[in-house]
Amino acid sequence: MNSKKASLRGMVYASMFGAMTALGAYITIPLHPVPITLQSLFSNLAGALLGGYLGALSQVIYVLLGVMGLPVFAGGKAGLGVLLGPTGGYLIGFVVGTYLIGKIIEVKEKPGLTRVLFSMIVGHIAIYGLGIIQLSVVAKLSLAKAVAVGVIPFLAGDALKIIAAAVIALKVRDWIKF
């Protein structure tokens, strides 16, 4: 594990996944009521394929790309203001959630579909949890209203993405060497 952390290859992988998460904002698949973007798919994949430390690092890179002014946050937003604003909690959630996904998956050498799915659900709970807390504190909404604005519209799309991410992770993982 330690060699994985320190290797140049791991560093490059993490920055690639940061870039992929960023581009995920531009790949949209129409679905009602809210179209799906693929950011959280790639952040989940980063956790599942790179492990906790590198996965979280890739999401830090993603957030920093946005803070630098690239329009890579949901809906083409950018800047430090987004991180501190009402929807910034989701971005912190990406870092924490990806870390959790990686840690849960790393426990086993070859985790099965159930474990991968479970880890991604836990990851999404972290994303939503932190997202709602910041939304309700910063935008001065009650928790119930924050859930109505910040969770319910995205549930269907996220369920779809979790399944897709788990399938992809299992198919791709044998091709990756560290």
Add this chain to the structure above:
Amino acid sequence: MINVYKLGQYTPGGSCVHKMHPLSKIIVVIALSIIIFRAGAFVLAAVGGFLAAIMLLSRLTVKYVLKAIRPALPFFALLFLVHLFCTGGTPIPPFPLWHVSITYEGLRQGALLVWRFVLLVLSASLLTMVTSPSELIIGMERLLKPLRFLGISSSDLAVMLSLALRFMPALLEEIDRIREARLARGADFNKGSLLKRTKAITSLAIPLTLNTFRRAEELAAAMEARGYRRGPRTYLKELTMAPLDYIVIGAAVIAGVASFIFS
């Protein structure tokens, strides 16, 4: 095709704002964001004036700057409406109509909140309009130096940021290629059942992920072959802090701390 060169909002220029050290500009934006969250209506108006002055100094047009807040507008509008309709207090005539009511308190609270967020987004966008991405990376590396106590090297982060920046156009091309290859075979991302759409996602993401790993591996090998090692590095363009930078940083820190204590 998504236009790669539209990513980022930097406009080159020679104004004194452009020429400042990126670290001092970043610190000013951080101080501003603290002030914006803690301040009342009067100070918020002053912050708006300050941002307008910076805009004039760096010779940016109003139209270009306003474009930066457009993506966030729908969400701001939603927040405003939630506050407008869901705050208790004195109703504005002719409300309450039926069960709907708008109050003075809700109007004030909603407007103040949205103004705060607009200022927050504006200040950060101005930073990226007057600072090139590579300068911002240098500034962030300086800013994140204290992270070394957590075992994270800020120079590693800076290298990773440049790598990610460098590879985004290549990845975009890759995505386009895969999408066109799928279209040529008659795939349609916009139609079909849920299962079909999930399959459409995987058919895009699997080749993308595999190709990305291959590219990353090649890049790592190329870097190793050229003797890259981690640790402190030098820059093509060394930036130095001018006296003005120290004054600006000092003022920003004082203003930030003061607003944190006094309001």
